[in-house]
Amino acid sequence: MSVATGADPGIVPDAGGHFGLYGGRYVPETLMHPLLELEEQYFRAQRDPEFQRELNFYLEDFCGRPTPLYLAQRLTRRLRGARIYLKREDLLHTGAHKINNALGQVLLARRMNKSRIIAETGAGQHGVATATVAAMFGLECVIYMGAVDCQRQALNVDRMRMLGAEVAPVTAGQQTLKEAINEAMRDWVTHVRTTHYILGTVYGAHPYPLMVRNFQRIIGDEARRQILEKEGRLPDVLVACVGGGSNAMGLFFPFLEDASVRMVGVEAGGEGIQTGKHAARFQGGSLGVLQGARSYLLQDENGQVELTHSVSAGLDYAAVGPEHAWLRDRKRVDYTFASDQEALDAFLLLARLEGIIPALESAHAIAEAVKIAPSMDPQRIVLVNLSGRGDKDVDQAAKLLGKRNPDAASSLASLL
16 A cells, blocks of 8 residues: 655555545636645645744644643543553644644745635634634634534634634535535635635645645654553554544554554444434445545435534534545545434543543544443553544533433443
């Protein structure tokens, strides 16, 4: 499996940004020049020691890297199975992994002399991270966010505004992440000469999937070093939630050549696959093109994008990153899903046992770890990417947990 980066046609992605059948550039002609400019500047920055020095400086002194790798002892004892380690991206400045990528891209924007930053956001963490780095460098910033997400992530809306960003609620369609991306792309088309679009996940037109993955791979690079220091060997299983898929690709990428390491990506099962109220693209999706890339997406027989649902605002996107689709085809990563109920139970379980309130996105990954760890030998290791903290979700989770029907509770609830 070739997983190097660059423009040689023998590696993945190829010069056009294709991961096998997936990826590419499906954009209006007006966006081809800024994408090619971004690609050129990104590859220059990759090779520039000064850019890497500046990026590492801010990652360490401003963002707080490296993040700890934490053995969840009480959760491990409760499950009576494999040891569970948490990669604590929730401890980063702004509360999630998103700032790794936002920082890298804002440094690129400065190299390209862009004075204005735009971004989309679902759960608000990418919006907060983008607003943060824009404030740090004195750049104008506009964040597009679905009106529904603005309501359920009101805390992050306030944080973005306090950081000086304009938050633009999007009232079209389902009023969530897909519509926010649509509006951000419209803005970019109109203002390409002065504006850089900091896309927040491993999706979109090339070079975004490649670039965002490489800015996020620091998660897996650190986790690899840390687990070798703590345990003297690699983990048996890696687990991460998958919306667009940046936190998962960041964790998985440095381990792809290690055949002994199983990897599991967890999508949003919502209210159940059969109900259609979910965002599990690999369970109910098909090959199509959306917002600049070709990948698996939830669409009907006429190619119309279907509505999605998740308790987590960051996972209810209709498509999945093209590299994830490629890895699934090659059977290198397994993809499953966790329901809303399982995520809520895992949210509460980690809070009660470890004193850590996870983001509802991350709670999907915790739910999968709780399912698989009890069947594993105590000497085995499960490493979970705790991609964000749950401050933003406390109000929503409290309301949902208060309304819970005990008969509908998942099997995870028995562990509480």
